[in-house]
Amino acid sequence: MTFALGVVLAGCEPGVSGEAAEHIEFVFEHHERDLCAGSIPHLERYIERVFEFFDTAVPGDFHVGVNIVTEPPCPTHACFHAEGSEIYMRSLETPGARPSSTLRHELGHAILQRLWGPTVPFFAEGIAESLWHGRTWDETPKQTVPVGTMLDGEAKDVDAEAAAQFVRFLIDTRGLGRFEQLYRRAAIRSQEAIRGEFKRVYGESFDALEGEYLASAPWCRYTLDICDxxxxxxxxxxxxxxxxxxxxxxxxxxxxxxxxxxxxxxxxxxxxxxxxxxxxxxxxxxxxxxxxxxxxxxxxxxxxxxxxxxxxxxxxxxxxxxxxxxxxxxxxxxxxxxxxxxxxxxxxxxxxxx
Structure with missing residues (x-):
């Protein structure tokens, strides 16, 4: 089958079927679901827009593999592995979510890993989630909630929506450059260490920043997937x-x-x-x-x-x-x-x- 963008699907035997474009390549272990014709152009443009957000051209060698497998090596149904820049997913879609939602989130991880490297899960999940609109269309903005207990949590313990809102608050009020410093410096997953980095980067305590955040109107996302x-x-x-x-x-x-x-x-x-x-x-x-x-x-x-x-x-x-x-x-x-x-x-x- 040939899609309009000129990519040819290989045969359907597990492990050999795939689609490749400039920055993203799919490999299917199973074909329970198949990509629509505009999926790869949509995701390629999303990659471009995220790099534009960080004021950086997409590196010519930036490449992400997306593996649709029966049993992904993940604690959940999808994950990004920095080694080899590979995404693993059980299915192309997530129940109840907008099309390609999981892919956009995992691509965010791949791009941030390339640009800024690793960080604690709170910032990794928050920035990856903040870049696109979200998994569902909620007409009422999510109310702000305290995030302090999540700072040293595992990825599964982070409320991605709350982290995304807080990350946008930090970027919009204190600048992308200082958030990058915080992201890079947050290497030790402990409350004391992470709160100490807030003080060093912003000259303000985490509690003061969170208080300002909670007193403000609900924050939204950057909608790079929807507002081009x-x-x-x-x-x-x-x-x-x-x-x-x-x-x-x-x-x-x-x-x-x-x-x-x-x-x-x-x-x-x-x-x-x-x-x-x-x-x-x-x-x-x-x-x-x-x-x-x-x-x-x-x-x-x-x-x-x-x-x-x-x-x-x-x-x-x-x-x-x-x-x-x-x-x-x-x-x-x-x-x-x-x-x-x-x-x-x-x-x-x-x-x-x-």
């Missing part, structure tokens, strides 16, 4: 898009195959459209679809930008009005199967006070 300015389409008074959604479509990422009971199949894939709204105002949003998922296509609208601007709205079949400010937004289409979805925006009024 390079892909943005301009939106004037009228805008519409029609997307054919199936696993063979070149901009659909995720996978199809067995899920749950043996022989049961399920599509877990998505596509995106990023838009640049030129003028804020009241917009009418219309969503319609045809195909097997026609009664229940999930459409998520994300307001890109800093945490004060960021929001998430979820729609199905829709004809509703939204107040949008000027700026960047992304629709993510999450259908339950093949079909065609049409989304349109029409500006019908001004912003309040205009």
């Amino acid at each position: 300015p390079r892909a943005a389409e301009p939106v004037g008074p009228m805008w519409s898009t029609t997307a054919a959604l199936s696993c063979v479509d070149p901009d659909v990422y995720g996978s199809v195959g067995e899920w749950g009971s043996p022989g049961e199949e399920r599509s877990i894939f998505a596509a995106q459209r990023t838009i640049d709204v030129a003028a804020g105002g009241l917009y009418r949003l219309r969503v319609s679809s045809v195909g097997p998922f026609a009664t229940n296509p999930e459409i998520t609208l994300v307001r890109c930008g800093d945490c004060g601007e960021h929001f998430v709205r979820r729609f199905y079949i829709a004809d509703t009005e939204l107040m949008l400010t000027a700026g960047l937004y992304t629709f993510e289409f999450l259908p339950g199967g093949d079909g065609v979805v049409t989304v349109s925006l029409e500006r019908v009024g001004d912003e309040p006070g205009m």
Whole structure:
């Protein structure tokens, strides 16, 4: 089978089937699920965007192997091994999560290992999780919670969402350079050692920083997987898009195959459209679809930008009005199967006070 990006799938015998691109290569021990045509371009672009976030070009020799195996050498269903720069996963997808969620998280570990090396699990999990939107679409921001007890914990004991929020707080309020120092210096997994590094790097105690963090509004993530300015389409008074959604479509990422009971199949894939709204105002949003998922296509609208601007709205079949400010937004289409979805925006009024 040849995908649109020109990568050819090898035979399906365990251990020999794979797909390779510039920075990522898949090897399948089993084929319970197969990649959609746009998965590798989506992940390659995510790798590029993460390196851009760290103001670094992707090294020409940066390469990550992704191994889909029956029994991964991990305490959980997926992990990154720095030796050989290899990701091991039991399945391409995680139950209840957005398509490619686990892959994005593990790729974050691979990139940070290359850029900054090892650190304690709290910072490793926090930064890897902060770079992309998250595993699910939550319309209500997660409330901030204390994180001090996690500082010296094992990876399994770290609340990844809380760690991601705290890491973004540190980066946004004190700068990426000082967070890098903290990440690199945190080599001893003990409360005393890690809290001491906070004092040395920031000149402030951990307790003071955590207190400021807890007193602030909930922090969001960097959404590098969903808010790509390079892909943005301009939106004037009228805008519409029609997307054919199936696993063979070149901009659909995720996978199809067995899920749950043996022989049961399920599509877990998505596509995106990023838009640049030129003028804020009241917009009418219309969503319609045809195909097997026609009664229940999930459409998520994300307001890109800093945490004060960021929001998430979820729609199905829709004809509703939204107040949008000027700026960047992304629709993510999450259908339950093949079909065609049409989304349109029409500006019908001004912003309040205009």
